[in-house]
Amino acid sequence: MAIFSSFLNNGKGNGSRRSDKDKPLTFQDRMGALRNLPQFFRLVWQTSPPMFVGNIILRIVRSALPVLMLYLGKLIIDEIVQVTQLPAPRDLSYLWQLVGLELVLAIVSDALSRAIALLDSLLGDLFANQTSIQLMEHAAKLDLDQFEDSTFYDKLERARQQTLGRTVLLAQVLGQVQDMITMVFLATGLVVFNPWLILLLVLAVVPAFLGEAHFNEKSYSLVHGWTPERRELDYLRYTGASDETAKEVKIFGLSNFLTDRYRSLSTQYYHANKKLAVKRASWGSLFAAIGSAGYYGAYVFIIWQTVSGSITLGSLTFMAGSFRQLRALLESMLNRFVSVSQGALYLRDLFDFFEIQPKINSPQKTRAFPRPIKHGFVFEDVGFKYTNSDKWANRHLSFHLRAGEKLALVGENGAGKTTLVKLLARLYDPTEGRILLDGYDLREYDLTELRQEIGVIFQDFVKFQMTASNNIAVGRIADKENKNRIEHSAHQSLADTVIDRLPGKYEQVLGRRFAKGVELSGGEWQKIALGRAYMRDAQVLILDEPTAALDARAEYEVFQRFADLTKGKTAVLISHRFSTVRMADRILVLENGELLEIGSHENLLANDGRYAELFRLQARGYQ
Ligand SMILES: Nc1ncnc2c1ncn2[C@@H]1O[C@H](COP(=O)(O)OP(=O)(O)OP(=O)(O)O)[C@@H](O)[C@H]1O
Numbered sequence: 001m002a003i004f005s006s007f008l009n010n011g012k013g014n015g016s017r018r019s020d021k022d023k024p025l026t027f028q029d030r031m032g033a034l035r036n037l038p039q040f041f042r043l044v045w046q047t048s049p050p051m052f053v054g055n056i057i058l059r060i061v062r063s064a065l066p067v068l069m070l071y072l073g074k075l076i077i078d079e080i081v082q083v084t085q086l087p088a089p090r091d092l093s094y095l096w097q098l099v100g101l102e103l104v105l106a107i108v109s110d111a112l113s114r115a116i117a118l119l120d121s122l123l124g125d126l127f128a129n130q131t132s133i134q135l136m137e138h139a140a141k142l143d144l145d146q147f148e149d150s151t152f153y154d155k156l157e158r159a160r161q162q163t164l165g166r167t168v169l170l171a172q173v174l175g176q177v178q179d180m181i182t183m184v185f186l187a188t189g190l191v192v193f194n195p196w197l198i199l200l201l202v203l204a205v206v207p208a209f210l211g212e213a214h215f216n217e218k219s220y221s222l223v224h225g226w227t228p229e230r231r232e233l234d235y236l237r238y239t240g241a242s243d244e245t246a247k248e249v250k251i252f253g254l255s256n257f258l259t260d261r262y263r264s265l266s267t268q269y270y271h272a273n274k275k276l277a278v279k280r281a282s283w284g285s286l287f288a289a290i291g292s293a294g295y296y297g298a299y300v301f302i303i304w305q306t307v308s309g310s311i312t313l314g315s316l317t318f319m320a321g322s323f324r325q326l327r328a329l330l331e332s333m334l335n336r337f338v339s340v341s342q343g344a345l346y347l348r349d350l351f352d353f354f355e356i357q358p359k360i361n362s363p364q365k366t367r368a369f370p371r372p373i374k375h376g377f378v379f380e381d382v383g384f385k386y387t388n389s390d391k392w393a394n395r396h397l398s399f400h401l402r403a404g405e406k407l408a409l410v411g412e413n414g415a416g417k418t419t420l421v422k423l424l425a426r427l428y429d430p431t432e433g434r435i436l437l438d439g440y441d442l443r444e445y446d447l448t449e450l451r452q453e454i455g456v457i458f459q460d461f462v463k464f465q466m467t468a469s470n471n472i473a474v475g476r477i478a479d480k481e482n483k484n485r486i487e488h489s490a491h492q493s494l495a496d497t498v499i500d501r502l503p504g505k506y507e508q509v510l511g512r513r514f515a516k517g518v519e520l521s522g523g524e525w526q527k528i529a530l531g532r533a534y535m536r537d538a539q540v541l542i543l544d545e546p547t548a549a550l551d552a553r554a555e556y557e558v559f560q561r562f563a564d565l566t567k568g569k570t571a572v573l574i575s576h577r578f579s580t581v582r583m584a585d586r587i588l589v590l591e592n593g594e595l596l597e598i599g600s601h602e603n604l605l606a607n608d609g610r611y612a613e614l615f616r617l618q619a620r621g622y623q
Contacts, residue, residue: 033344037173040347044170047127055119059174062112063181065105067189070321072102078314120174124167135159135353143358144427145387152356154227158346159353169343172336179333183326190322193315194305197298201326204294208287209334215280216338220345222272229265236262243512291327298323360429366446369453373539373570375438376403377424382433384423384593393419394593397433406571408581410611411590417574418459420590421542424572425454455536459545459574461529463520465511468499468528475532489534492561494554495527522549530558534565541566544574559583578618587611 045052079095139156146152190197239245240258249255299320306316382397394416401407401424409417422428423435426442435442442450455475464471472489473480480486486506490496502508502518509517510528520528526549533541547555555577562583565571575581582601589596589604589611597609604611 029345031341033341033348036344036347036351037340039351040169040344041173043131044123044127047130048123051119051123051126055116055123055174056177058112058116058119059178060181062109062116063178064185065109065112066182066325067185067322069102069105069109070186070318070325071189072098072105073321074312074314074318076102076314077317078312081313116178120171121167124170127170128167131350138354138356141358142356143360144422146356146358149387150228154231155349155353155356157231158224158227158349161346169340169347172340172343176333176336176340179329179336183329183333186322186326186329190319190326193311193319194302197301197319197323200294200298200301201323201330204291204297204327205330205334207290208284208331209338211283211287212335213338215276215283216342218276219280220342222276226269226272229269233262233265233269236265291331295324295327360426360447362447363444366449367440367444369445369449370438371539372568373403373438376405376570377401377442378436378439380433380436382423382430382435384419384428385431392431392593394423394430396594399588399595399598401570401572403570404568405586406566406573406584408584408587409572409574409590410576410581410587410614411596415590416593417590418544419593421456421544421572421574424540424542425456426450453538454540454542455533455538456542457529457533457544457546459548461526461532463511463525463529465513465517466509467504467506468495468502468508468510469506471510471528472531472535475535476537479535485535486531489531490528492534492565493527493530494557495531498524498527523551523554526550527554527558538569540570540572542572542574545576546573547575547577547580555580578615 076095076098079098083090083092083095187198236258240249240255240262249258302311302316302319302323305311306313311319378400379397382394383392384394385392397420409420411417419428423430426447429443437445462474464474468490469483469486470480472486472493472495473482475489476485483506487496490499490506498520499505499508504516504518510520510525511517512519526546530543530546533543533546547558550558559580571584573580573584581587584601586598586600587604588598589609591610597604597607597611599607605615
């Protein structure tokens with residue numbers, strides 16, 4: 001719904017984006033973001049302590065190698081110069097030792113780099129898997145209304161991207177630490193020869209760093225600020241080309257409508273991005289030129305010193321090599337600092353998501369769920385408003401759903417029937433009033449126990465793209481291997497008549513998403529979904545339009561078995577079909593979210609109120 005409101009009303013969607021996009025990111029924000037790193041590393045550490053420690057040790061060893069190699073190079077050149085000045089026969093054994101050592105270092109250095117890259121990628125993969133699982137686990141704890149909020153979805157979307165993107169961050173931060181140590185080694189060597197070169201180095205590199213920092217801030221703001229649009233783009237791409245939508249897109253000729261919207265949004269994003277990319281490339285070239293000038297300044301200075309005889313040729317190669325490597329290291333470190341801090345900023349989105357807490361919880365001390373329920377449910381002036389709406393979906397609801405009673409909910413579309421049953425299952429808590437179960441507020445019971453005792457088959461039940469067997473077993477997933485129970489449930493809900501015709505029977509994958517999946521008709525899916533109610537061993541059963549898609553014969557048969565299904569249970573039934581409704585003990589008529597009348601079929605007909613009117617209206621249609 002939120003997607004469509006921004007779809008139809010551009011102003012609304014863009015409003016939130018602008019305020020986000022204009023928010024400048026300061027250097028403090030950036031530094032502040034680094035505070036996310038310890039938490040990040042705690043997560044990485046938890047992923048695999050041995051791999052993490054191994055990675056750090058290898059990196060420390062690897063970081064000492066560049067300066068050692070350079071120094072060996074210096075010794076080799078100085079030795080060559082010295083040896084060539086001696087008369088024959090010359091003793092070259094020291095020279096060959098040095099060359100041999102350099103070869104060993106080169107091999108070790110390469111092997112270490114490969115081992116580090118391997119550990120980085122393995123650790124990264126494990127981290128991505130673990131974070132994805134944590135994300136799913138956390139999402140499962142959150143409230144339904146949090147899922148119905150579009151800003152929540154933006155957060156979820158950004159958090160999802162983090163699970164993969166952060167493997168890069170891991171290698172970057174560790175690489176940063178390694179380069180820092182390498183730099184200390186190289187800089188110490190350089191300072192020993194000539195401290196002024198360090199100053200020249202800093203002057204050459206800092207402008208490029210500041211430039212990168214500036215543009216990275218802009219790019220983060222852009223990506224962050226455009227999250228709703230990027231989600232809409234994904235949605236449009238999906239809607240424009242998916243099996244679920246293809247039918248209506250064709251029939252209503254929606255292709256142009258969707259592609260036009262996609263084109264206009266993606267073009268806006270492209271232009272915003274292009275402007276930034278062009279600026280970044282231009283300034284980047286200028287800063288790189290300054291860096292090169294600094295390097296050649298230092299190079300000229302070293303050459304001049306060598307020519308004037310104050311340093312050896314070996315020292316020239318050492319200093320020029322150190323300077324070149326330091327410049328490259330410093331540049332990559334400073335640039336990496338920008339992407340590390342940017343990555344750390346994005347990391348905030350992941351942690352923010354993990355910090356969202358459900359509002360619907362079990363209390364510290366829970367009350368034992370009554371087995372069996374003795375008194376039933378009492379609604380005391382219950383009212384409910386959806387978070388994103390000012391309208392009362394339910395209001396002033398006061399009634400008693402007795403233990404073992406079969407209650408039917410009747411009312412026009414949008415009257416609040418589904419909302420009422422969602423309140424009963426504590427998918428939401430009432431905005432006002434309260435619901436009592438055997439005399440105590442529903443909020444006093446353990447949530448998991450409550451949900452176990454209440455089985456709901458929703459009108460918009462999920463068509464799991466899984467096997468027929470699993471589709472029924474979801475009613476009681478602990479019994480997913482219990483073939484007898486699954487087959488019995490399928491028989492009771494008439495799903496067996498569907499499954500018997502499937503090529504793979506119970507192991508047949510349903511839906512078209514995966515290879516060899518078989519799509520079912522609406523009524524066939526409903527029979528499968530109804531099987532879930534029979535799987536469930538709950539004391540309260542809620543069926544929201546359980547037979548809406550069934551043909552007349554199937555509906556009749558399902559209701560023949562309905563008494564069996566609800567025997568000894570409290571049941572709530574939502575239906576627009578009066579043939580179904582009249583099977584209930586009592587009928588509750590809702591209008592605009594409020595209770596209009598309640599009583600048995602006969603009583604309500606005798607009252608000659610709204611129920612009687614609706615009943616006669618439907619009956620007339622059949623005459
Ligand atoms: N997730 C939601 N967010 C905001 N408003 C909602 C949401 N779900 C339902 N509503 C609104 O609450 C009101 C009651 O909806 P509900 O789904 O309970 O009606 P219903 O009686 O079950 O309708 P139907 O017979 O069409 O299934 C409607 O006005 C609807 O627009």
